[in-house]
Structure formats: structure tokens, C-alpha cells
Amino acid sequence: MQDQTDRLTRALRAAGVRITRQRAVLLDVLAETEDHPDAVELHRRAEPRVPGLSLSTVYRTLSALEEQGVIQRHQFEGAPARFERAESAHHDHMIDVETGEVVEFRSDRIEELQARIATELGYEIVHHRMELYVRKRRG
């Protein structure tokens, strides 16, 4: 795990991204993250470890990390962008409209169908977004 982090910071360094104290902490916070926090929440979690950390630095770091492919940004309906590590395999999201909770899922079958549709219409997919806004089934 220390290894992971090391490899990562080295890669970032190589890309000309400096690992400052604020970025190191944000990287740690993101590594510990199990949910899909937004910028303000990440700032709340990181600030105690870097007193004075500004929200704009959080935004800037998030953009930098997204550019490096380290994290992914998701813009769900009517809410600020939320982030997650990019390490894991591709998946889509289900958002509980009542709680805001995010559940990940994946369907190769759907991906195939999407690709086929795009191809048939003369396009190639650059990326896609599929979100299911759901509610717990009361049973």
C-alpha cells in the first residue's frame, strides 16, 4: 500500500505534477475513501491534516488528478460533482434518489449493445454515462 502510493507519486512527478503537502493529503484521503464524496466533503476530510487548506486548492488538485487519470469525476443530477479513484474497472452508477447513496454496477451486455448502436449509426463511443436514479424497493 505504501508501495502503491509511492508508485503513484512517482508517476505524477514524472508527469510534472508536484506532490505538495496538500496534494499528498488529498491523495491519502482519496485512498481511504469508500464512497463518492464531492469537493466540499473532501476538503472537510483533508483540512484537519493541512490546516488552512483552501477549497480552490482542492478543486485544482481534483482537476489535476482527473487529468492524470488518477480519479474520475461524476456529475450526477442536480448535485455538485463527486469523485472516486479510477483504479477500479469501468462501471456505471445507480443513485438512490432518496439518500444520494451511490451503488456501482456493470453490465458487459449493455456495453456491447451501446457499442453496436453507435457503430450502426456511424459513430464510435468516446465515453458514455449511464445512471439509474432509483428508489429502494419496499417489499
Next chain:
Amino acid sequence: MQDQTDRLTRALRAAGVRITRQRAVLLDVLAETEDHPDAVELHRRAEPRVPGLSLSTVYRTLSALEEQGVIQRHQFEGAPARFERAESAHHDHMIDVETGEVVEFRSDRIEELQARIATELGYEIVHHRMELYVRKRRG
């Protein structure tokens, strides 16, 4: 067609929505619309017919019509919301990342799969969003 419009305004009236000059024009503009314009574009198209029309009225009208189920709002990536009439059957969108052009498509097979996935995880779909960001295949 005059019929259509008449039925529509009557329904709106019944819902307590007044058909003012600005709304009538916006309704007309939307009826003529073949693409997926945003609020500013709709304002641009309607203003000549209602000199002085304000952008806030456009936004307010759009919200009212959306509430009445007359139009649908789509929030594509990194762009202001775009609108379309709601009359047509459900479909999803493919956005050409180079031109911004929107192509509609529909796949019952995918819808089925989505529903199944949600059910399996204990949820029911309230609504979904599926967007394919694409590029013309150069062939």
C-alpha cells in the same frame, strides 16, 4: 396542428398555467424545434416575436413546461441544459463531442437489462440517463 396547440394550451390552462404572449411564442418555438436548444438559444429564437422577452422568463417558462410534462430537460456534460418536446417516445441520446449534435436512439434490450439489474439489487428505477459521447467514425 392548430388542434394540437389548442389542446395543449387548454390542458395548461386547466393546470392553472396562464398562456401569456411570451409563453405562447415559446410554445411555438418549441413546436418548430427539430434540435435540442438551450435556454439562451430559445431566447434568441423567441425574442424577435416578443421584443423585450427576458431570459428569466424563458427559464421560468421552461421550468413550468417541464413540470407539466410538456418538455424534457437534458443536462449533458459540461454544457447548459438543453430542451426538447416530450411528446415523442422515450429515447436516449448520443452526443457528438466534436459538434455538440444530438442523435436520439432507443434500445428496449438495454432498458430491460437496466430494469433487471436494478431489481436484482433491490431497487426500482425512477428514471435513468444514458448518454453516449461519440465521434463520427472516419471510414
Next chain:
DNA sequence: ATGCAGTTGCAAGTCATTTGCAACAAAAAT
């Protein structure tokens, strides 16, 4: 014609995010 609840234009406000800038601090170079 009349009264009033729904609408309008305008200015100001909100929210999430971005940016200009001078002070600062990682890496590099020496």
C-alpha cells in the same frame, strides 16, 4: 368591466467552480 392570482422584466442573489496574482515551496541545477 372587474378583481385577483399568476406572470413579467429587472436587478440582485446563489451555487459550484474557476481564475488572477503575489507569496511560496517542490524539484532541478549548480
Next chain:
DNA sequence: ATTTTTGTTGCAAATGACTTGCAACTGCAT
């Protein structure tokens, strides 16, 4: 180890896309 170079930071102000308060209207049921 010190200097130099160049990416970063915090802060305040700016942006973009809407939304809202408010006083002056205006559909439209009566």
C-alpha cells in the same frame, strides 16, 4: 548546500447558469 526554476497555494474576485424578490402588469373566470 544553495540557488534557480517553475509548479502551487491562499485569497479575493470572477464566471456561468440559473434562480429569486419585488413592484408593475395581465390573463381570464366571473
